[in-house]
Amino acid sequence: MARTKNDMREAVMVAAKATVQAHGYNALSFRELAKEVGIKSASVHYHFPTKGDLGAALARRYTEEGAAYLAELLATSNDASWCMERYADIFRAALANDNRMCLCGIMSAELDDLPPEVRAEVDKFAAMNVGWLIKVLSRAKPSASEQDLQEHGMAIFAAIEGAQLVARGCQDISIYDRTIRAYRTTGLIL
Amino acid sequence: MARTKNDMREAVMVAAKATVQAHGYNALSFRELAKEVGIKSASVHYHFPTKGDLGAALARRYTEEGAAYLAELLATSNDASWCMERYADIFRAALANDNRMCLCGIMSAELDDLPPEVRAEVDKFAAMNVGWLIKVLSRAKPSASEQDLQEHGMAIFAAIEGAQLVARGCQDISIYDRTIRAYRTTGLIL
């Protein structure tokens, strides 16, 4: 047994990510986590000294992986509408995966109970998303002012997070789909 | 001491509402709650046998009070835009009040840990809001189809919940304001 350090650390992060997306940061338990990956809770502390360390590592990686995927989208196509559709698909996939949420969306709801290092990562995730959306929007609206793009990008991010939150609350993914459609109809998203 | 039953029950609900809006349902503790209202935790169980009972009572009242306020808005003015602004103001007020959230919004994030009776109330709150929004929209767009109105109402509700969630996550109420402005600019809201 006893894979290399990074193997087990990796397994812990995968399990933790799934738990947080389903139940939130507060519901993340070292004992449950340990059970899932086949070690003891004390050993989880070996890889992540405190819960805050684990949470921050999770959020940081979540942002990094998201950024990498989004960059890939931008590089794949010049079609802003296509990029936007793929973007909405990301958040849909979380719902489709056992009614889960965006890691940073669910953490935003728990904000007051988060250690500072985790809170900082939540901010970075939002900024990263808005930054990407601005790039996409600027392709479709090259004449728009910087401030307009900024507000529009924030609005799209917030609207999609909200669609995910509400659809999750009602446990009905079709609410997400219909909401995104309405966003498109009204011109909020491309 | 020992006010009438309803006095203390009321005090518990007020304190519980504030706690849930700030920290979520899971963070609601009978001991903390009891300390705030000046009794012991066992006495809270006298008023609300289980935590689920308290949560469901909270959410039910939240929906009822919201519905009453919204009905008053509808009765006050025929101006759909004005009603919509007041609607957005409600969610803004929660943020202004110590970065709190919509009770049902924050509960949606915790959905999987909610007792069924609480979960049911979350659904009702969303339905109540969408129903009201449809009424407002139908005043402004009398020719729209029922399905369009439905989707548009859901979209507005989700977008505003999302704006609240994201602004809270960034602890910056100006994000809410700018997001709502963008919703108006793009034509999502009136």
Next chain:
DNA sequence: CGCAACCTATCTATCGATAGACAGACAAAA
């Protein structure tokens, strides 16, 4: 050897919930 990875065992704190006691209010019975 010596370090990496994981273990056992335990600590303190907090959770929702329950049992059982008690003080005060109030109404019916004597």
Next chain:
DNA sequence: TTTTGTCTGTCTATCGATAGATAGGTTGCG
């Protein structure tokens, strides 16, 4: 009028479960 009994609201004390965290031991590889 006084006594008795019941109900309400609160209390103390405690239960079992679970939380994050730590100290110190064991195992195995290089």
